[in-house]
Amino acid sequence: MTLHSEIFEQPERLASLLDHQKQAVLEIAKAIQSRNVQYAFLAARGTSDNAGRYANYLWGAHNGIPLALATPSLFTYYQTPPRLNNALVVGVSQSAQVKDGLAYPAVLIAHGINDQRVAPWMSAKMTARLQAATSSNKPILLRIDYDAGHGVGLTRQQRNREVADIFAFLFQQLGNR
Numbered sequence: 001m002t003l004h005s006e007i008f009e010q011p012e013r014l015a016s017l018l019d020h021q022k023q024a025v026l027e028i029a030k031a032i033q034s035r036n037v038q039y040a041f042l043a044a045r046g047t048s049d050n051a052g053r054y055a056n057y058l059w060g061a062h063n064g065i066p067l068a069l070a071t072p073s074l075f076t077y078y079q080t081p082p083r084l085n086n087a088l089v090v091g092v093s094q095s096a097q098v099k100d101g102l103a104y105p106a107v108l109i110a111h112g113i114n115d116q117r118v119a120p121w122m123s124a125k126m127t128a129r130l131q132a133a134t135s136s137n138k139p140i141l142l143r144i145d146y147d148a149g150h151g152v153g154l155t156r157q158q159r160n161r162e163v164a165d166i167f168a169f170l171f172q173q174l175g176n177r
Contacts, residue, residue, distance in 0.1 A: 037088045043070040044092040052092065095129045103136035108169045110162065112148030120144070141169070 018025075040059055042052035056067040065088070075081045098104075107130055111123035127142040134140060143165055148158055 032088055035088075036086050037065060038086040040065050040067040040088040040090060041070055041082075041084055042067055042090050042092060043075075055090070095126050098126075098129045098133045100133045101135050102133065104130055104134040104138065104140065105136070106138040106169070106173045107140045108143060108166065109141070110143040110145070110166070113144055113146045114149040116149060138173075 040055070042055060044052050052067065052069045056069075059065045059067050107127075109123050109127050111118065111120055113120055123142060127140060130140045143162075145158065145162065148154055148162075154162070
């Protein structure tokens with residue numbers, strides 16, 4: 001199986017997911033609708049914030065529910081959590097969703113060591129968790145840039161190196177050497 005074939009499997013996989021999880025989704029939606037939910041609050045760290053950005057558009061477009069991304073340090077470091085009255089609170093953890101024995105596709109996780117938003121151990125943890133769990137022989141790699149941050153403010157040379165590495169990874173997975 002190649003990355004190319006995995007991309008074309010997505011519609012079938014999503015349809016299967018909907019077939020098998022539709023009842024659970026309907027029950028969750030009914031429970032949310034029965035409450036006076038005024039907004040959603042997503043508790044995530046690191047790359048899980050990307051799921052929150054997507055959810056922000058999805059929930060906003062379909063339900064009119066505004067979504068705020070949590071600042072976890074308010075809970076853990078400052079111990080001053082926000083008031084969450086009438087909020088739908090959703091926790092997202094990518095590494096907790098990794099299942100042992102699944103054949104995961106090839107993955108390239110990129111991280112800038114000077115990232116102020118995502119600690120390096122988070123990307124390393126996700127990479128290690130996927131490597132330990134997968135039953136495939138596909139590479140699961142961690143790319144570290146020791147001069148970069150969260151992507152903003154990269155020099156042209158840094159951006160070019162990153163893009164070159166990503167394309168090399170993709171071409172290798174698509175069978176173009």
